[in-house]
Amino acid sequence: FxxxxxxxxxxxxGPAAVIYPLESAAVLREYRSNAYALLPYCLSKMLIEIPLLVFNTTILIAIIYWSTSQPMELYRIFWFWAICLxxxxxxxxxxxxxxxxxxxxxxxFLASISAIPVILFSGCLMTIDAIPAxxxxxxxVSFERYAFEGYLHVLYGFGREDMECPEIFCYYKKISKYLKALQMPVIDFEYxxxxxxxxxxxxxxxxxFCLKRRVNMQDKV
Structure with a gap:
């Protein structure tokens, strides 16, 4: 996952990094002409982004969750979807x-390179114990860590039964063995x-506040 x-x-x-630098220039011009206030614009901008985010996330989850044969339990699907959102x-x-x-x-460029520490310190590529003390x-500080651990709680916690395996011996058939291999910290899902x-x-x-700062910087120029 x-x-x-x-x-x-x-x-x-990606789309935000590509589109918004062009859009923000238009926003500055319209704000200077008193077309609208900054706070209503920010609220409307965020509301506009929500439907596409929900649609893309739902389509992705519908494909991944079903194709990996995860438990078709409503509360697991909901929380998996919520974490992704x-x-x-x-x-x-x-x-x-x-x-x-x-x-x-x-x-x-900055969006790509700034994602590296978020991924490195999330526990995805290496376990938390493998990171130097x-x-x-x-x-x-990595928000991806909370998402990753939340995934593990949703998919393998809440009393999930052991996984099915057609082989005679499957080491990772037991959920506890799988979580132990990932060295998942014992923390609450609410955390x-x-x-x-x-x-x-x-x-x-x-x-x-960053957009407000940008507007103030332009006003001083």
């Missing part, structure tokens, strides 16, 4: 924030939701 996370990350941050929203705001200050080429606190919620709130508010 690393593929799901990274797909959502780049299909949401919040994760995509964070990436969307991230792309918009970068687009407030830089041109399209610079924004695309000095750098391990940075894993709490992951809280981490994602805080990140989503911070990035949403940051988008408004």
């Amino acid at each position: 690393q593929i799901v996370l990274h797909t959502i990350l780049f299909i949401t941050i 919040i994760y995509g929203w964070i990436a969307q705001m991230w792309g918009l924030i970068l687009g407030c200050f830089y041109d399209m080429a610079t924004t695309v 000095l750098l391990r606190p940075l894993t709490y 992951d939701l809280l981490g994602l919620g805080v990140w989503a709130s911070v990035m949403t508010v940051a988008f408004y």
Whole structure:
């Protein structure tokens, strides 16, 4: 499910990084002509982004969840979808924030390289224990870590039965063995939701203030 996370990350941050630098220039001109206030624009901009984000996320989840033979239990499907949606929203705001200050080429470049530490410290490519102790606190800053651990809770937690296996011996048939191999920290699912919620709130508010900062910078020129 690393593929799901990274797909959502780049299909949401990518369009924002490409389109918004061009859009923000038009916003500045219209704002200077008193066409609208900044706060209503930000709210409308975020509302416009929601339907496409929901549609893309739903289509992706419908394909991935079914094709990997995950439990067809409503609460698991809902929380899996919700985590993907919040994760995509964070990436969307991230792309918009970068687009407030830089041109399209610079924004695309920064969006790509800034995703590297988020992925490295998420526990996806390497387990948390494999990260040097000095750098391990940075894993709490990576919003992808909360999404990844939330996935594991939703798919393999909540008392899920052992997986089916046609072979005589399957080491990873037992859910506990699989989670132990991933070295998943023993934390509550609510903790992951809280981490994602805080990140989503911070990035949403940051988008408004970054756009406001961009407007103030242009007014001083």
